[in-house]
Amino acid sequence: xxxxxxxxxxxxxxxxxxxxDADGDGMGDLxxxxxHLDHLSDLGVDVIWLSPIYPSPQDDNxxxxxxxxxIEPVFGTLEIFDELLAGVHARGMKLIMDLVVNxxxxxxxxxxxxxxxxxxPKRDWYWWQPAREGIEPGTPGAxxxxxxxxxxxxxxxxxxxxxxxxxxxxxxxxxDLNWENxxxxxxxxxxxxxxxDRGIDGFRMDVINMISKVVPLxxxxxxxxxxxxxxxxxxxxxPRLHEYLQEMHAKVFAGRDAMLTVGExxxxxxxxxxxxxxxERHEVDMVFQFDHVWADRGADxxxxxxxxxxxxxxxxNRWQVGLADVGWNSLYWxxxxxxxxxxxxxxxxxxxxxxAKMLGTVLHMHRGTPYVYQGEELGMTNFPFRTIGDFRxxxxxxxYAQAIDQEGRTPDEVLTVLRARGRDNARTPMQWDPSAxxxxxxxxxxxxxxxxxxxxxxxxxxxxxxxxxxxxxKLIELRHTEPVVVDGDFTLVLPNHEQLYAFTRRLGGTxxxxxxxxxxxxxxADLDDDWSGAELLLTNLATAPSDLTLAPWQAVVYKRV
Ligand code: TEU
Numbered sequence: 001x002x003x004x005x006x007x008x009x010x011x012x013x014x015x016x017x018x019x020x021d022a023d024g025d026g027m028g029d030l031x032x033x034x035x036h037l038d039h040l041s042d043l044g045v046d047v048i049w050l051s052p053i054y055p056s057p058q059d060d061n062x063x064x065x066x067x068x069x070x071i072e073p074v075f076g077t078l079e080i081f082d083e084l085l086a087g088v089h090a091r092g093m094k095l096i097m098d099l100v101v102n103x104x105x106x107x108x109x110x111x112x113x114x115x116x117x118x119x120x121p122k123r124d125w126y127w128w129q130p131a132r133e134g135i136e137p138g139t140p141g142a143x144x145x146x147x148x149x150x151x152x153x154x155x156x157x158x159x160x161x162x163x164x165x166x167x168x169x170x171x172x173x174x175x176d177l178n179w180e181n182x183x184x185x186x187x188x189x190x191x192x193x194x195x196x197d198r199g200i201d202g203f204r205m206d207v208i209n210m211i212s213k214v215v216p217l218x219x220x221x222x223x224x225x226x227x228x229x230x231x232x233x234x235x236x237x238x239p240r241l242h243e244y245l246q247e248m249h250a251k252v253f254a255g256r257d258a259m260l261t262v263g264e265x266x267x268x269x270x271x272x273x274x275x276x277x278x279x280e281r282h283e284v285d286m287v288f289q290f291d292h293v294w295a296d297r298g299a300d301x302x303x304x305x306x307x308x309x310x311x312x313x314x315x316x317n318r319w320q321v322g323l324a325d326v327g328w329n330s331l332y333w334x335x336x337x338x339x340x341x342x343x344x345x346x347x348x349x350x351x352x353x354x355x356a357k358m359l360g361t362v363l364h365m366h367r368g369t370p371y372v373y374q375g376e377e378l379g380m381t382n383f384p385f386r387t388i389g390d391f392r393x394x395x396x397x398x399x400y401a402q403a404i405d406q407e408g409r410t411p412d413e414v415l416t417v418l419r420a421r422g423r424d425n426a427r428t429p430m431q432w433d434p435s436a437x438x439x440x441x442x443x444x445x446x447x448x449x450x451x452x453x454x455x456x457x458x459x460x461x462x463x464x465x466x467x468x469x470x471x472x473x474k475l476i477e478l479r480h481t482e483p484v485v486v487d488g489d490f491t492l493v494l495p496n497h498e499q500l501y502a503f504t505r506r507l508g509g510t511x512x513x514x515x516x517x518x519x520x521x522x523x524x525a526d527l528d529d530d531w532s533g534a535e536l537l538l539t540n541l542a543t544a545p546s547d548l549t550l551a552p553w554q555a556v557v558y559k560r561v
């Protein structure tokens with residue numbers, strides 16, 4: 001038993017529009033989640049994180065919020081939300097919500113008022129700036145800084161009415177809130193308190209390390225091959241970020257029990273993360289870092305870089321060692337922004353089941369709080385996208401347009417990367433059963449269902465004791481029953497091996513050896529240490545390895561005391 005309950009917890013992420021549709025409009029909804037809560041309690045997870053369910057024009061699938069204190073009508077009502085929350089609590093689970101406050105929707109009343117005139121009392125709630133001196137507003141180069149938006153194009157949009165530009169790090173329908181203004185911060189804290197008073201158990205905080213900007217906003221270094229500068233030094237881990245998070249803690253979380261806060265922080269470093277997650281500093285409980293999901297990304301965004309296992313291991317090792325004494329890690333392969341892990345790091349054809357289980361083993365046996373993204377527990381795969389017309393994601397469409405129209409890329413090279421890495425891979429509907437549309441909807445799904453659903457679906461996996469689902473159940477149970485999984489220290493072994501991912505965990509006299517074979521070959525682990533005689537706690541194949549010789553994609557967890 002640890003003092004901080006989330007150290008032994010496993011979190012399950014739901015992307016509501018793709019989870020389960022109860023009313024047949026092709027879009028998932030809260031009633032659909034309520035109908036499937038037993039799937040989650042059977043899996044054994046402790047916490048559910050809901051991606052945004054607030055009213056939204058859905059420009060970025062709900063990460064553009066037009067009312068922070070209500071429910072998107074397509075998803076349900078506040079009454080149905082309360083029913084969902086009660087259903088989660090009745091099963092002994094907790095519920096955390098997505099907090100998206102780096103930006104709002106441009107249709108939020110705050111922004112509508114802010115853009116109405118230069119004298120609006122809310123003008124300063126967002127980042128408004130005139131064109132560069134001497135350049136006609138609206139002409140290329142007149143933007144206040146050279147920053148590109150994450151979704152393609154400039155990060156600035158000219159508002160014709162007042163002749164000024166507003167900042168949007170993401171889409172132009174996601175204007176950045178100005179956290180320098182204390183009224184903005186107070187409004188956000190009041191909203192957070194309102195949800196916590198309603199009974200939720202914490203927040204996942206969207207791009208929370210972008211809320212503090214360097215003032216005045218500086219130009220970024222020009223990026224080779226791009227028409228824009230990289231503004232990240234002006235908005236990643238900005239100068240007032242720690243202050244804001246501590247203020248938020250004092251005004252929202254202090255005095256409340258059993259909360260979980262996780263800050264999504266692209267570009268965060270280990271040293272910064274130690275500060276963010278040091279319990280003494282009262283900022284957040286853990287962060288989502290990106291180093292491991294950027295390991296197969298090169299300087300050229302439109303070139304696929306093959307993953308080097310030694311590199312991936314070095315990254316995890318750095319985070320495990322870095323946060324060993326102070327702070328805490330989150331652990332994830334997947335979320336709604338990443339391609340499917342089994343397609344990315346495993347073999348989603350011949351060894352799909354084996355490699356999905358191997359990946360789960362390696363991740364879940366690290367020290368930290370694991371996150372399971374919907375469908376990962378089934379070993380769901382990437383989607384066979386053909387043309388750009390198959391994609392719905394604003395990021396894919398925006399980056400495609402910028403690459404083709406402004407940067408001279410060919411559709412083929414861009415599509416190759418989007419097929420492998422595009423966010424819609426994670427967003428295809430959850431595969432519940434072999435009926436039409438995988439049982440996700442009786443209508444027309446908003447994004448096509450993966451054609452492999454007759455084989456890969458929850459009903460089939462729940463009935464098969466050897467499925468990925470039942471294996472994930474065991475992994476989650478191990479965290480709940482083996483204190484060494486929660487608290488044991490971490491030591492990477494065989495750091496230079498390109499096929500095997502091996503490490504030990506140790507707590508008092510108990511030690512675990514974890515090995516995952518990241519290859520389709522049979523590989524022997526040559527360890528200095530003698531593990532013969534240790535108990536085999538878990539393996540993903542029918543047969544145990546002899547003499548630490550692992551079959552293709554095999555994973556093993558040995559225990560000795
Ligand atoms: O994502 C933040 C983020 O950095 C993403 O841009 C991510 O790195 C990229 O999409 C990977 O391809 C968060 C949300 O998780 C994402 O869904 C939102 O689109 C984004 O913020 C804006 O709210």
